[in-house]
Amino acid sequence: xxxxxxxxxxxxxxxxxxxxxxTLTERILFYTKRIHAIHEVRGKDGVGAKMDSMELEKExxxxxxxxxxxxxxxxxxxxxxxxxxxxxxxxxxxxALRVLDGAVLVLCSVGGVQSQSIxxxxxxxxxxxxxxxFINKCDRTGANPAKVTQQLRDKLDLNAHMxxxxxxxxxxxxxxxxxxxxxxIYFDGEAGDIIxxxxxxxxxxxxxxxxxxxxxxxxxxFSDELMEALLEGGDIDNGLVYDAVRxxxxxxxxxPVFMGSAYKNKGVQLLLDAVNQYLPCPTDVTxxxxxxxxxxxxxxxxxxxxxxLIMLAFKLExxxxxxxxxxxxxxxxxxxxxxxxxxxxxxxxxIGRLCRMHSNEMEEIESCGSGDIVALFGIDCAxxxxxxxxxxxxxxxxxxVPAPVISLAVxxxxxxxxxxxxxxxxxxxxxxxxxxTFVDHETGExxxxxxxxxxxxxxxxxxxxxxxxxxxxxxPQVAYRETISQRADFNYTHKKQTGGSxxxxxxxxxxxxxxxxxxxxxxxxxxGVIPREFISSCDKGFQKSLEKxxxxxxxxxxxxxxxxxxxxxxxxxxxxxxxxxxIGAFKExxxxxxxxxxxxxxxxxxxxPSEFQGAIMGSIxxxxxxxxxxxxxxxxxxxEAEVPLxxxxxxxxxxxxxxxxxxxxxxxxxxFKAVPKGVSEELVKAYQDERKKG
Amino acid sequence: MENDMVVNNPLRALGLxxxxxxxxxxxxxxxxARAGLGKTAILVQFALDCMLxxxxxxxxxxxxxxxxxxxxxxxxxxxxxxGERMDDIPGAMQNRMIMTFKESSFSKALLEERLDDxxxxxxxxxxxxxxxxxxxxxxxxxxxxxxxxxxxxxxxxMIWFSAVSHRGDDRKSVDGVPAPCHEVxxxxxxxxxxxxxxxxxxxxxxxxDTCSIDPGSTxxxxxxxxxxxxx
Numbered sequence: 001x002x003x004x005x006x007x008x009x010x011x012x013x014x015x016x017x018x019x020x021x022x023t024l025t026e027r028i029l030f031y032t033k034r035i036h037a038i039h040e041v042r043g044k045d046g047v048g049a050k051m052d053s054m055e056l057e058k059e060x061x062x063x064x065x066x067x068x069x070x071x072x073x074x075x076x077x078x079x080x081x082x083x084x085x086x087x088x089x090x091x092x093x094x095x096a097l098r099v100l101d102g103a104v105l106v107l108c109s110v111g112g113v114q115s116q117s118i119x120x121x122x123x124x125x126x127x128x129x130x131x132x133x134f135i136n137k138c139d140r141t142g143a144n145p146a147k148v149t150q151q152l153r154d155k156l157d158l159n160a161h162m163x164x165x166x167x168x169x170x171x172x173x174x175x176x177x178x179x180x181x182x183x184x185i186y187f188d189g190e191a192g193d194i195i196x197x198x199x200x201x202x203x204x205x206x207x208x209x210x211x212x213x214x215x216x217x218x219x220x221x222f223s224d225e226l227m228e229a230l231l232e233g234g235d236i237d238n239g240l241v242y243d244a245v246r247x248x249x250x251x252x253x254x255x256p257v258f259m260g261s262a263y264k265n266k267g268v269q270l271l272l273d274a275v276n277q278y279l280p281c282p283t284d285v286t287x288x289x290x291x292x293x294x295x296x297x298x299x300x301x302x303x304x305x306x307x308x309l310i311m312l313a314f315k316l317e318x319x320x321x322x323x324x325x326x327x328x329x330x331x332x333x334x335x336x337x338x339x340x341x342x343x344x345x346x347x348x349x350x351i352g353r354l355c356r357m358h359s360n361e362m363e364e365i366e367s368c369g370s371g372d373i374v375a376l377f378g379i380d381c382a383x384x385x386x387x388x389x390x391x392x393x394x395x396x397x398x399x400x401v402p403a404p405v406i407s408l409a410v411x412x413x414x415x416x417x418x419x420x421x422x423x424x425x426x427x428x429x430x431x432x433x434x435x436x437t438f439v440d441h442e443t444g445e446x447x448x449x450x451x452x453x454x455x456x457x458x459x460x461x462x463x464x465x466x467x468x469x470x471x472x473x474x475x476p477q478v479a480y481r482e483t484i485s486q487r488a489d490f491n492y493t494h495k496k497q498t499g500g501s502x503x504x505x506x507x508x509x510x511x512x513x514x515x516x517x518x519x520x521x522x523x524x525x526x527x528g529v530i531p532r533e534f535i536s537s538c539d540k541g542f543q544k545s546l547e548k549x550x551x552x553x554x555x556x557x558x559x560x561x562x563x564x565x566x567x568x569x570x571x572x573x574x575x576x577x578x579x580x581x582x583i584g585a586f587k588e589x590x591x592x593x594x595x596x597x598x599x600x601x602x603x604x605x606x607x608x609p610s611e612f613q614g615a616i617m618g619s620i621x622x623x624x625x626x627x628x629x630x631x632x633x634x635x636x637x638x639x640e641a642e643v644p645l646x647x648x649x650x651x652x653x654x655x656x657x658x659x660x661x662x663x664x665x666x667x668x669x670x671x672f673k674a675v676p677k678g679v680s681e682e683l684v685k686a687y688q689d690e691r692k693k694g
Numbered sequence: 695m696e697n698d699m700v701v702n703n704p705l706r707a708l709g710l711x712x713x714x715x716x717x718x719x720x721x722x723x724x725x726x727a728r729a730g731l732g733k734t735a736i737l738v739q740f741a742l743d744c745m746l747x748x749x750x751x752x753x754x755x756x757x758x759x760x761x762x763x764x765x766x767x768x769x770x771x772x773x774x775x776x777g778e779r780m781d782d783i784p785g786a787m788q789n790r791m792i793m794t795f796k797e798s799s800f801s802k803a804l805l806e807e808r809l810d811d812x813x814x815x816x817x818x819x820x821x822x823x824x825x826x827x828x829x830x831x832x833x834x835x836x837x838x839x840x841x842x843x844x845x846x847x848x849x850x851x852m853i854w855f856s857a858v859s860h861r862g863d864d865r866k867s868v869d870g871v872p873a874p875c876h877e878v879x880x881x882x883x884x885x886x887x888x889x890x891x892x893x894x895x896x897x898x899x900x901x902x903d904t905c906s907i908d909p910g911s912t913x914x915x916x917x918x919x920x921x922x923x924x925x
Contacts, residue, residue: 154796157759614811621817629753629760629792630808632799640760642787671781 005303006281008371009078010328012097012129014120015106020136024106024262024271025069025080031193031269032071032078068315068326068373070356070363073272079373097127099314099328099373102279104271109135109143109259113151114664118605118638121156130249130280132256133158134271138166139173139261149257154633160255161215163245164270165208167201176259176267177204179212180241185270192265216241222248242277249278282371287330289386292343292393299394301330305369308332308389309340312396313381316431325379326357328372330396332389335367343386343395353377383433404436405600405645405669407449408456409474410463420469421446428459435459440548449479451669453649478646480683481598481672482549483558487512490589491565494581497572504572505530505581507538508565511589518557519546530566534578538563541582550590551597552683553690561586596674597683600645603670606655608663610637615658623647624676642670646679706743707913707922708884708905720845721904722881723854726872727888732895733856735920736888737824738770740854744822745789749851752820754805755794756827763792763826773919791818797829802840809848823853830857830874838881859887869901869909893917 015021029035070079081100097103103124107117124131133152135145145166152160164176167184175186177200184201188194200208216236220227223244229236248254258274260267283303289310290296301310309332317324327334334340338351355362357375368374381387386395412418425437425448436449450456453476463469491508507530514520521539530538542561549556566581604625606616610632616639620627625643648667655663675683725736741751755763767790768779780786793808812818823845845853863873871879872887879885885901895915902909913922 613808614815617811617817618815621815626787627791627817628787629763629794631760631794632804632808633796 005283005305005369005371007076008281009076009275009279010081010099010101010282010371010373011078011275011279012081012100012103013106014097014103014124015117020108020262021106024104024134024136024268027262027265027268028078028080028272029069029071030191031272032073034069034071068357068375070373074276076276078272078275081373097123097129099312100129101282101285101371102275103129103131104275105131105133105255107133107135107148107152108140109138109145109148110140112144112148113155114607118155118607118666121158125252128252128285130252130278131158132249132258132271132274132278133160134267135257135259136262138169138259138266139171139264141170143169143173145169145257145259152255152257155638158255159218159248159253160257161218162211162259163215163256163274164259164267165204165211166259167204173261173264173266176270177208178270179208179215180238182208182212187266187269192268195269219244219248219254222251222254246278250280250284282330287396289330289394289396292395296395301396303370304331305333307370308392309334309338309387310389310392310394310396311340311387313379313383313385313387316381316383323378323380324355324357325376325381327374327376327387329368329370329374331370333367333369334374339390340387341390342381343388343393344382345385347380349379349381349387351376351379382430404434404449404451405479405602406452406456406476407447407479408476409440409443409445409447410460411445411472411474413470413472417468417470420467421463421471424459424463424467424469428462445474452667476649478644479600480552480554480675482551482554482556482595483598484511484513484556484590484593485596485674486594488589488592488594490585490592492581492585492588493567494577494584496577502569502572503574503577503580504567504569505534505537505574505577506565506567507541507563507578507581507585509561509563509585511586511593512560512562513593514558514560518559519543520560522560522562524562524564525566529568530563530578531568531573534568534573534575535563537575537578538566538582541579542586544579545583545586545590549595549597550587551595551680552687554597556590556595557598597680598672599675599679601642601670601673602645602648602667604641604643604648604665604667605638606641606663606665607636607638608655608659610635612659612663613637613639616655616663619651619654619658623651624679643667644673644675708886708899708902708907718851719904720850721852721883722842722845723852723884723886724857724871724875724882725854725886725888726857726859726875726900728861729858731888731890732915732920733858733888734766734826735770736886736897736915737826737854737856738766739774739921741790741822741824742767742771742774744852745786748789749821750789750819751791751822751824752809752818753790753792753824754800754826755792756800756825756829757797758794758827760792760794763794770921773921791820797827800828802837802844806844813848821849821851823850825853826856828855828857830855830878835878835881838878842881855882871900888915890917895920897922 013021013025068079068081070077072078105117105121107113135148137143138145145162149160149162152158163179165179166173166176168174175184177184182200184198186196186198188196216226216230219241220230223240226240226244229240245254245256249256256274256278258267258271260271262268287301288298289301291299309329311327311329311334313325313327315326334351334354336351336354340349340351342349353364354366354368355364355375362375365374388394410421412421428435429437434451438447440447448456448459450459456476460471460473463471487510489510493506494503496503521542523535525535546556546559608616613630617627620639620641620643623643624647625641628640628642631638651665655665725733727733741753744751753763771778771780841853857875859872865873865876867876867879869879871885879901882901883903884905887898887900889896889898895917897913897915899905899907899909899911915922
């Protein structure tokens with residue numbers, strides 16, 4: 001355990017898909033001697049990169065789950081979370097960012113800032129994560145790190161400046177000029193692990209000097225000492241430069257830009273130096289927790305290892321070593337055998353084994369301290385739970401978890417597949433808060449829902465591969481909801497007397513819309529007209545009614561059910577009778593309350609050459625989209641719009657053909673909105689037809 | 695809510711609300727102030743007023759991003775109401791579109807091209823245009839005249855510009871319109887100047903050909919919110 005928190009870095013590596021971040025992580029592990037050979041993501045040796053531990057990730061060459069790993073560089077402990085690049089998995093990115101102190105934003109030197117980089121950058125800003133940029137793939141044809149740096153400024157609004165200058169580009173990439181030390185750095189040896197420092201080639205000296213001057217001028221605003229030194233003239237102490245860049249970076253007002261080619265083993269060690277030099281240690285960052293004993297008042301965690309323990313479970317995995325819980329400690333110390341408390345459940349938990357994870361391998365440790373990221377074994381909890389020492393009651397700020405927007409039916413091929421599928425779904429829902437599953441009581445089908453088509457597709461693949469659960473999959477469905485638009489009264493009597501003991505219950509009251517929350521039950525019964533023991537039966541009956549609305553069969557949300565009158569029978573009233581009475585009452589009130597269908601609306605950002613702006617706007621308009629605005633920056637434009645998810649199926653194909661493949665889009669859930677009348681009628685008709693058939 | 699907004703809005707206070715109605719003569723207005731004194735806040739109040747009177751507004755922001763511009767609307771709206779956001783008001787979002795441009799790439803021709811894209815495809819037909827961040831120092835009087843023609847040709851009811859004045863520049867037009875707009879003031883029906891005064895901000899009506907208030911009079915703005923002060 002490293003007690004000196006100034007020597008700890010918790011960093012994430014986030015980027016657009018295919019910008020080479022997994023390769024970069026692989027090289028980091030190699031240079032920090034955590035692995036002893038390099039395996040490429042799509043390498044011929046068939047081993048695959050270390051961080052892509054899941055089969056599927058290896059096959060597709062993309063990273064799906066963030067795997068935590070640890071390494072040490074020049075005396076600093078670095079915990080790295082490798083985060084996924086695809087937009088459908090952004091909950092992984094968000095969870096990683098929540099627990100990290102700093103991040104490296106990886107960009108492709110050819111592709112530059114792409115739409116996913118914008119999403120990732122927005123998330124980093126949301127969680128106040130200081131960042132460095134690493135422009136990778138400088139060996140590729142068309143590499144242009146200066147252009148990418150300019151894009152960081154223009155598109156991401158970052159105060160980005162190159163800390164280095166490439167020596168050659170594309171096939172001729174030989175090394176970099178360090179604009180602080182003003183030395184040329186080359187990477188020799190088969191794996192680029194021998195660093196050679198030389199004088200700057202004469203042909204580059206003038207440009208390097210100019211760039212250094214511009215850099216110093218820019219960062220001098222973060223340091224009075226540097227400003228004074230610049231005004232006085234003469235040599236500038238590099239220490240002043242490092243301090244100024246660090247200050248600017250931590251304040252999120254400056255983004256130092258590094259470059260290289262992870263694949264060609266160039267520049268990675270300098271990036272690691274920069275992680276040590278410029279990214280924050282745990283004590284540089286303010287983390288807030290909620291005091292549960294004081295009306296959830298926010299307070300700052302201390303980072304002090306001698307204070308009571310506060311730690312957050314940010315990721316669960318059920319791997320080959322059993323249930324793994326990744327945690328970040330914010331203050332205090334945790335050792336094997338300690339007992340901690342889960343703030344959500346109030347349950348005591350004994351810590352059995354404590355490990356540092358190195359992708360899918362582990363290293364057992366005895367204890368960990370404030371600021372660490374480690375994994376625990378055999379802890380029963382959910383992602384996002386806070387654990388503390390005895391006597392304190394707090395929770396780390398809750399994580400932003402978006403609602404699922406798409407669902408599909410999964411039908412197991414046989415009994416064995418059914419059992420395996422249940423196991424798989426149980427694990428996935430625990431691991432991923434955006435992945436949900438339930439059984440449709442009417443059709444008996446298991447429905448899974450999540451954040452996008454690819455999100456669900458990956459879980460289906462995992463079910464097959466990891467659990468041998470062969471499933472048939474239905475067409476993706478938009479997760480509609482139903483709600484009511486006005487208050488309506490109900491007064492329903494359930495009466496059944498067909499031999500044997502009868503059933504009787506009368507429930508009266510009203511339904512009304514609520515803006516916050518899915519459901520509220522209010523008991524305004526006085527005088528015992530409905531006996532106490534049957535009040536919860538009414539609640540249950542209402543909740544059952546909410547499972548499936550009568551318009552299109554979607555769940556009903558945003559309803560308050562108030563009961564204020566009723567009647568019972570001394571013999572014939574029962575739990576079941578009042579549940580049925582509540583179901584009948586809801587049905588009666590629901591239709592009078594003008595129910596409407598709500599659909600998920602996605603925030604869509606389409607980015608492409610300006611010449612296609614009109615065509616893109618037209619395509620959004622045709623999809624019932626509402627254009628929020630457009631940003632025009634020279635030759636390219638970004639159009640932001642809100643579009644119903646149901647209209648977005650197949651949009652990538654349309655966009656490609658409209659723009660000669662030059663535009664791309666990202667989308668994330670924005671809100672639920674009422675569907676227009678015409679669409680509502682179609683949905684109702686489709687549901688009725690389906691019921692008639694069924 | 696709508697009443698509150700309209701009553702407390704500078705546009706209504708100036709008697710210019712009729713200009714947002716149908717059949718009125720199109721008008722070009724200008725809000726001037728030194729940097730950071732709240733020009734955008736005033737423009738956004740005009741825009742909100744136009745929107746709530748049922749007009750479609752195109753907010754052109756030069757040099758600022760969409761998110762920042764949206765935040766202006768949410769912040770001003772929250773101040774005018776009990777914390778409501780644009781999304782909370784049914785139909786309001788349909789009446790606003792934001793276009794942002796880099797300073798270097800903005801031109802009337804480009805705006806015209808974008809606007810035609812919207813109108814011809816029946817995506818959006820703006821009635822009020824807000825142009826925030828227009829560079830009066832670099833652009834000529836002819837360019838502004840083109841905007842005037844453009845307003846008439848496209849059937850716009852009003853265009854509002856913002857312009858930055860400078861402390862050290864004392865040049866003024868006969869009507870008292872400060873530089874850098876002193877030579878183009880004839881193109882504007884209304885020119886307003888924001889100037890700070892002790893604990894309040896003044897909104898001086900420098901020129902107003904069609905207002906119900908005489909030129910030379912002043913409205914008071916709350917410096918913390920930039921909303922017009924209730925009498």
